Amino acid sequence: MAPKSEKTQSNRRLADFLCFAVYSANLAFGRAYKPLLDHLGLTYPQYIAIVALSEEDNQTVSSLGEKMFLESNTLTPLLKKLEAMGYVRRQRAVEDERQVVVSLTEAGRRLREKATTTNLLKATGLDPEDFRKLQRSVVTLRDNLIDAASESGE
Amino acid sequence: MAPKSEKTQSNRRLADFLCFAVYSANLAFGRAYKPLLDHLGLTYPQYIAIVALSEEDNQTVSSLGEKMFLESNTLTPLLKKLEAMGYVRRQRAVEDERQVVVSLTEAGRRLREKATTTNLLKATGLDPEDFRKLQRSVVTLRDNLIDAASESGE
DNA sequence: TGCGATTTAATCGCATACGATTTATATAGA
DNA sequence: TCTATATAAATCGTATGCGATTAAATCGCA
Numbered sequence: 001m002a003p004k005s006e007k008t009q010s011n012r013r014l015a016d017f018l019c020f021a022v023y024s025a026n027l028a029f030g031r032a033y034k035p036l037l038d039h040l041g042l043t044y045p046q047y048i049a050i051v052a053l054s055e056e057d058n059q060t061v062s063s064l065g066e067k068m069f070l071e072s073n074t075l076t077p078l079l080k081k082l083e084a085m086g087y088v089r090r091q092r093a094v095e096d097e098r099q100v101v102v103s104l105t106e107a108g109r110r111l112r113e114k115a116t117t118t119n120l121l122k123a124t125g126l127d128p129e130d131f132r133k134l135q136r137s138v139v140t141l142r143d144n145l146i147d148a149a150s151e152s153g154e
Numbered sequence: 155m156a157p158k159s160e161k162t163q164s165n166r167r168l169a170d171f172l173c174f175a176v177y178s179a180n181l182a183f184g185r186a187y188k189p190l191l192d193h194l195g196l197t198y199p200q201y202i203a204i205v206a207l208s209e210e211d212n213q214t215v216s217s218l219g220e221k222m223f224l225e226s227n228t229l230t231p232l233l234k235k236l237e238a239m240g241y242v243r244r245q246r247a248v249e250d251e252r253q254v255v256v257s258l259t260e261a262g263r264r265l266r267e268k269a270t271t272t273n274l275l276k277a278t279g280l281d282p283e284d285f286r287k288l289q290r291s292v293v294t295l296r297d298n299l300i301d302a303a304s305e306s307g308e
Numbered sequence: 309t310g311c312g313a314t315t316t317a318a319t320c321g322c323a324t325a326c327g328a329t330t331t332a333t334a335t336a337g338a
Numbered sequence: 339t340c341t342a343t344a345t346a347a348a349t350c351g352t353a354t355g356c357g358a359t360t361a362a363a364t365c366g367c368a
Contacts, residue, residue: 014205014221018278018285019183021292023202024223026180027325028299029173034326045354048177051168061317067168069178072317074355081353098316098363124172125298131172134295137288138175144279145182181355188356199324215347226347228325235323252333252346 022138032123040115046082047115049075053088053104054112060099069146087111176292186277194269200236201269203229207242207258208266214253223300241265 014020030044037047045068052067053059061072061079068075079102082088087108093099104112124131168174184198191201199222206221207213215226215233222229233256236242241262247253258266278285 013209014202015293016289017205018289018292019187019274020202020205021289021296022176022180022183023198025176025292025296025299027223028296028303029176030325031303032299033173034303043353044177048168048174051171051174055167062315069181070355073319073357076318078354096316096364100317120173123299123302124295125302126295130291134291135170135172135175137284138172138179138292139169141278141280141288142175142179142182145179145186145277148277148279149182149185149188184355197323216345224325227327227349230348232324250334250346254347 018141022141032120036115036120040111041085042111042115045070045074045078049078049082050087050104050108050112050115053102054109057103058101059103060093060101062099064102082108172295176295186274190269190274194265195239196265196269199224199228199232203232203236204241204258204262204266204269207256208263211257212255213257214247214255216253218256236262 033044033047037044040047042050048068049064052064055067059067061075065071065075079088079090083090087105089103089105090100093101121128121131126134187198187201191198194201196204202222203218206218209221213221215229219225219229233242233244237244241259243257243259244254247255275282275285280288
């Protein structure tokens with residue numbers, strides 16, 4: 001026990017970094033999803049956007065960005081691609097022309113229905129309970145990091 | 155209790171996706187590291203490469219890629235940048251000229267020593283034990299996903 | 309009312325990821 | 339030995355992320 005070693009942090013191995021675990025797990029998810037997403041003709045972030053949009057109609061770019069942890073500089077090009085594919089509608093809000101309201105088209109909703117990821121739970125190698133526990137731990141971690149970043153940010 | 159709902163997967167909310175938790179936690183780590191890395195003049199992947207290289211001298215691009223879960227198409231440009239900054243040496247292996255051997259320069263080693271991330275443990279909001287547990291869970295998840303992807307891949 | 313400050317998207321430039329291909333080198337087998 | 343195959347890295351094109359800036363619309367407040 002008591003692994004409160006006196007080693008300096010700079011001697012820690014990459015394999016022990018939580019940030020690297022998350023970084024590489026994210027790459028691994030992308031690769032695991034690849035066959036499914038190729039079949040749908042979507043990239044990973046495009047897929048996330050479709051899911052986020054399916055939860056609520058008429059979101060602005062900002063509110064979608066809050067859900068996805070992205071901003072307009074990343075979202076705008078992505079949404080334009082989804083629009084060109086016919087899955088998304090983008091229109092200026094009439095009550096505030098600065099905002100752009102985004103929603104799924106019928107084709108977008110059909111795509112969302114087709115995009116079940118049941119088969120991926122198996123790929124995680126986790127039983128449903130561990131899956132949920134891990135999911136919540138990672139969400140808590142993320143939210144703590146965001147808080148810390150926003151505090152140091154101002 | 156008993157959340158084994160009959161809802162189809164396509165009705166799951168984005169916030170419940172493990173893949174999205176990992177995706178967004180990775181973004182959050184990048185932002186949390188930003189001030190530190192800016193100070194060092196490194197990007198996040200460059201920092202990871204420096205740490206990976208500090209663990210072992212004279213790794214080939216392939217072996218470094220295995221550690222980092224990346225391939226030469228991503229690593230080569232990144233390593234060339236680190237070389238241009240003076241932190242890394244790249245040279246063809248004499249015994250097999252197809253391979254390129256990479257190692258840290260003295261400046262690279264000094265940078266590695268300066269790059270302590272102690273202060274980030276605080277940002278995770280986790281005590282050391284939870285930190286280690288979560289780290290291991292995420293690593294296991296990653297390795298399961300990689301296995302699953304490589305199986306379906308052939 | 310009018311005008312400076314703020315807000316929202318979009319744009320631009322740079323740095324990853326990554327599939328597909330290319331180039332150079334090494335290996336294996338006839 | 340000679341050549342077909344295999345392997346390692348690099349190159350190229352596309353799609354994110356993201357800091358910095360810009361453009362347009364709205365707001366705040368004298």
